[in-house]
Amino acid sequence: MSEVTRNMKVLVPLPQRRVYELRGPKKVRDILKELGMPAESVLVIRGNDLLTPDVTVPDDAEIEVRPAISGG
Amino acid sequence: MKCKKCGRPAVMALPRHNAAFCREHYLEYFDGQVEKAVRENRMFARNDRILVAVSGGKDSLALWDVLLRTGYRADGLYIDLGIDGYAERSKEKAVGFAREREAAIRVVSVVEECGLGIRELARRARRAACSACGLYKRHLFNREAVQGGYDVVATGHNLDDEAATLLGNLLNWNTGYLARQAPVLPAAPPNLVKKVKPLYRLTEREIAAYAVLRGIDYIVEECPMAAGARSILYKNLLNQLEEESPGAKARFFFGFLEKGRPAFAGEEKDVALRACACCGQPTTAEICSHCRMLSRAGTGPPPR
Numbered sequence: 606m607s608e609v610t611r612n613m614k615v616l617v618p619l620p621q622r623r624v625y626e627l628r629g630p631k632k633v634r635d636i637l638k639e640l641g642m643p644a645e646s647v648l649v650i651r652g653n654d655l656l657t658p659d660v661t662v663p664d665d666a667e668i669e670v671r672p673a674i675s676g677g
Numbered sequence: 678m679k680c681k682k683c684g685r686p687a688v689m690a691l692p693r694h695n696a697a698f699c700r701e702h703y704l705e706y707f708d709g710q711v712e713k714a715v716r717e718n719r720m721f722a723r724n725d726r727i728l729v730a731v732s733g734g735k736d737s738l739a740l741w742d743v744l745l746r747t748g749y750r751a752d753g754l755y756i757d758l759g760i761d762g763y764a765e766r767s768k769e770k771a772v773g774f775a776r777e778r779e780a781a782i783r784v785v786s787v788v789e790e791c792g793l794g795i796r797e798l799a800r801r802a803r804r805a806a807c808s809a810c811g812l813y814k815r816h817l818f819n820r821e822a823v824q825g826g827y828d829v830v831a832t833g834h835n836l837d838d839e840a841a842t843l844l845g846n847l848l849n850w851n852t853g854y855l856a857r858q859a860p861v862l863p864a865a866p867p868n869l870v871k872k873v874k875p876l877y878r879l880t881e882r883e884i885a886a887y888a889v890l891r892g893i894d895y896i897v898e899e900c901p902m903a904a905g906a907r908s909i910l911y912k913n914l915l916n917q918l919e920e921e922s923p924g925a926k927a928r929f930f931f932g933f934l935e936k937g938r939p940a941f942a943g944e945e946k947d948v949a950l951r952a953c954a955c956c957g958q959p960t961t962a963e964i965c966s967h968c969r970m971l972s973r974a975g976t977g978p979p980p981r
Contacts, residue, residue, distance in 0.1 A: 653892070
């Protein structure tokens, strides 16, 4: 029987919409480090909630890392 | 992390304030920063009519939201710049926001006015897209405010915008701009309307957090014309500094307002404004730069 593993899904909408699958559980600050995204430039969103860097995201969660910097 | 005020789980950490807040106290913090900006800079009074320039993005919709929620008389102004696809999507966000809150919104279309979208207009006038866009928008902000009888135009400029502009002006030693960069640009005769930036104390990230927590449906995608904009480079550099040294952006910009800007006061040229002979909007020349741009692009003068 093969082992079923579930990874967390991390949606990054910009600059191109991409979904990363990461092995959890993992703290928000470590997720950002892994994706190379500076905490000061993004929000981490789960549902209608915002996650602070110390929150541990479980294996099966779906989160969004939304850039908060715009130009012009 | 726990909320600094009540000990409940925090939704937002603010390293620059050495604090974290729950939803309720984060919104209280946000309102407080806006209120402080408005009060300390005498941006507007309770009974003033405010025209909020809205793009459909987080900053301008958050600004409109906080002004409406705190009881100000604030209408929206959306400018359709004719940018393929993006204009429709951003307009829907701005108009949808107004509809949900039963707020008044004025919509002006650049294509309807001059027959060209901003991209083509900029190309024909041989101007950088963001420069043509900024020029056209400033023209319309003032014109619409005058026509609508508004006391003040409010824009969603935030701490990151202001710090990035300051960095750019310092790198190029634009002393005239350094003399003028401020949260309030006063009214002037014959018809220049006062402009204010009530979000200048808040970072882009803090404003995005407010928008998410308030359930504001804003356009997340970036304006396609802003790709590669110098301002984004400056913002990223400043955010690298902020990560290493929380509060760096605030110290940089607020310090400039307090100690730096006065040193450039002598650079401000005292030039008299007059009405543009073509469109009637304020200018230092006979024909304003907006009308000169339209003329170079080969389109007719805008309506008076």
